[in-house]
Amino acid sequence: MRLSKAWIIASKDLSIFRKKKSIFYSVILFSLFVSIGLPLLIYVLSGRSGSISPDALSGLLTVINAFAFFYIIGAASLPTAIASYSIIGEKQEQSLEPLLATPTTDSEILLGKSIGALLPPLVAIWIGAVIFMGLIDAITFGLLGSLYYLNAVIAVIMLLLVPLAAITAVEVSVIVSARVNDVRTAQQLGSLIVIPFAIIYVLGEINAFALTVPYLLILSAIILVVDIGLFSLSVSTFRRDEILTKWK
Amino acid sequence: MIDAVNLTKKFKDITAVDGLTFHVDEGEVFGFLGPNGAGKTTTVRMLCCLIARTSGESRIAGYDTGNDSDSLKIRKIIGLIPENVGLYGELSAYRNLDFYARLYDRTEQQRKESIERLLRLLGLWEKKDHPVGTFSKGMKQKVAIARALVHDPGILFLDEPTANLDPGAAKTVRDFILELKKEKKTIFLNTHNLEEAQKLCDRIGILKTHLLRIGTPEELKEALWGSKTVIGLEEVSDMIVAAVKQHTSGKVVVEDHRLVIDVKNAGQENPGLVQAIVAAGGRIQFVQEFSPTLEDVYLKTVRETP
Ligand SMILES: Nc1ncnc2c1ncn2[C@@H]1O[C@H](COP(=O)(O)OP(=O)(O)OP(=O)(O)O)[C@@H](O)[C@H]1O
Numbered sequence: 001m002r003l004s005k006a007w008i009i010a011s012k013d014l015s016i017f018r019k020k021k022s023i024f025y026s027v028i029l030f031s032l033f034v035s036i037g038l039p040l041l042i043y044v045l046s047g048r049s050g051s052i053s054p055d056a057l058s059g060l061l062t063v064i065n066a067f068a069f070f071y072i073i074g075a076a077s078l079p080t081a082i083a084s085y086s087i088i089g090e091k092q093e094q095s096l097e098p099l100l101a102t103p104t105t106d107s108e109i110l111l112g113k114s115i116g117a118l119l120p121p122l123v124a125i126w127i128g129a130v131i132f133m134g135l136i137d138a139i140t141f142g143l144l145g146s147l148y149y150l151n152a153v154i155a156v157i158m159l160l161l162v163p164l165a166a167i168t169a170v171e172v173s174v175i176v177s178a179r180v181n182d183v184r185t186a187q188q189l190g191s192l193i194v195i196p197f198a199i200i201y202v203l204g205e206i207n208a209f210a211l212t213v214p215y216l217l218i219l220s221a222i223i224l225v226v227d228i229g230l231f232s233l234s235v236s237t238f239r240r241d242e243i244l245t246k247w248k
Numbered sequence: 249m250i251d252a253v254n255l256t257k258k259f260k261d262i263t264a265v266d267g268l269t270f271h272v273d274e275g276e277v278f279g280f281l282g283p284n285g286a287g288k289t290t291t292v293r294m295l296c297c298l299i300a301r302t303s304g305e306s307r308i309a310g311y312d313t314g315n316d317s318d319s320l321k322i323r324k325i326i327g328l329i330p331e332n333v334g335l336y337g338e339l340s341a342y343r344n345l346d347f348y349a350r351l352y353d354r355t356e357q358q359r360k361e362s363i364e365r366l367l368r369l370l371g372l373w374e375k376k377d378h379p380v381g382t383f384s385k386g387m388k389q390k391v392a393i394a395r396a397l398v399h400d401p402g403i404l405f406l407d408e409p410t411a412n413l414d415p416g417a418a419k420t421v422r423d424f425i426l427e428l429k430k431e432k433k434t435i436f437l438n439t440h441n442l443e444e445a446q447k448l449c450d451r452i453g454i455l456k457t458h459l460l461r462i463g464t465p466e467e468l469k470e471a472l473w474g475s476k477t478v479i480g481l482e483e484v485s486d487m488i489v490a491a492v493k494q495h496t497s498g499k500v501v502v503e504d505h506r507l508v509i510d511v512k513n514a515g516q517e518n519p520g521l522v523q524a525i526v527a528a529g530g531r532i533q534f535v536q537e538f539s540p541t542l543e544d545v546y547l548k549t550v551r552e553t554p
């Protein structure tokens with residue numbers, strides 16, 4: 001496995017995505033909404049700063065934490081559109097055959113496509129998160145008397161859960177894209193992966209799951225196991241012999 | 249350069265290619281003819297390490313196409329122009345080629361030079377920054393040809409490179425293949441175009457799941473028809489036929505005012521035949537050598553096999 005080869009493929013995919021406006025905007029819009037829209041909402045809810053009762057303050061912090069979970073849902077949904085396009089696009093252009101004829105291994109191609117699909121959402125989410133944390137700090141500093149961010153919860157979310165959820169989305173998209181022929185179907189099937197994450201979000205709302213470091217670490221471990229399982233499935237899907245003869 | 253022994257590919261219950269055995273020399277242009285579904289594309293895919301064979305053996309430059317580590321070495325030294333161009337429509341011609349050149353570990357300098365040289369040769373340099381999606385079929389095919397050559401491979405696989413092209417574009421592509429032949433590249437060419445095969449190929453194989461025939465165009469014609477001499481006469485008499493039969497052991501057929509005579513070596517036998525006819529009182533209008541076209545050979549071969 002040579003990373004340099006995977007990177008050549010990823011950067012080719014990235015230059016195609018740049019030309020696909022719908023993909024480009026879906027990533028940017030999501031990030032803007034969560035990073036600027038939600039803090040604005042908090043700003044309005046907090047009564048435009050000033051004083052606030054302790055009860056209201058703890059309620060506000062719960063909402064802020066719930067908003068942080070949106071990033072995980074974003075990570076699980078944004079790569080789907082890109083990964084599906086990146087594989088079905090190659091199928092429609094019939095460009096996999098010449099690509100497979102180059103001295104590049106199947107896993108280098110798969111890795112390149114995964115990096116290409118992971119980078120735009122991850123970068124958008126991480127940049128968005130920095131803006132989000134800055135705005136939230138600016139809004140809540142007066143109320144708390146201290147900086148709410150950084151904290152351990154957001155660190156676990158950004159550094160563990162967000163990448164792991166994005167990887168899940170990419171792997172599911174690879175497996176789905178091998179079996180269907182149009183981008184829209186693949187995106188719809190692939191986006192089903194959001195459902196488990198949405199369920200976790202709802203569990204959080206009804207207090208069956210807490211956004212605390214131990215819970216989040218357990219969740220990360222579960223997703224990691226799922227990712228490893230999906231990884232071996234996507235590798236066995238992405239084999240040259242299968243691609244040219246069995247993929248529909 | 250290219251070797252196959254009993255090469256076979258089955259898709260579930262369909263046998264696409266059965267027991268192919270052939271050899272292509274370095275610097276040779278080898279043409280593969282066969283009807284739709286004959287297994288030409290399947291054979292090329294096996295040779296380019298794109299699909300696994302079911303049984304038999306195939307080697308490129310001594311490397312085994314069925315072995316993972318050999319397969320990488322093979323893919324470094326071959327270029328493939330697949331049946332479908334498979335270019336990235338959103339990207340420019342230059343970016344398409346540059347992507348491939350990178351995958352072959354070309355340095356920036358090498359990439360610039362080879363891409364410019366190829367695009368200029370194929371008359372596409374002015375269009376290098378246009379998205380390939382806006383190109384005509386012929387232009388796309390030329391980009392696909394350039395893509396197969398960015399790493400200057402010694403062995404080329406071309407799967408119907410002139411299909412769907414107008415006569416002018418097809419000729420450009422054919423002339424380009426002739427240039428590659430002069431550069432001593434080994435070329436494996438799938439085609440439906442018999443004239444093209446005749447013009448470009450040193451040897452030809454006729455495939456219909458099995459390899460039905462293989463040889464130079466001349467060998468194929470001779471194997472199927474042998475050589476014939478046609479002699480046109482003012483009038484054919486029994487005496488003339490008897491005189492001819494005395495002179496040759498080959499078959500003699502009378503068609504109207506013509507004698508069609510099987511000969512082994514026309515150059516050696518014709519003078520004697522003419523002398524015998526003249527001596528028997530025949531008045532000769534013309535002497536012709538009958539030569540079948542490659543199309544005759546192809547159609548006869550393919551039709552004779554169910
Ligand atoms: N992936 C596949 N699955 C099942 N059968 C296949 C597959 N690919 C090819 N075949 C079958 O193998 C046979 C040979 O096909 P192939 O494409 O090699 O023919 P070809 O000589 O290239 O034809 P054409 O001149 O139309 O390009 C056909 O019967 C085809 O249906």
Ligand SMILES: [Mg+2]
Pocket residue numbers: 288289290331407
């Ligand atoms: Mg074919």
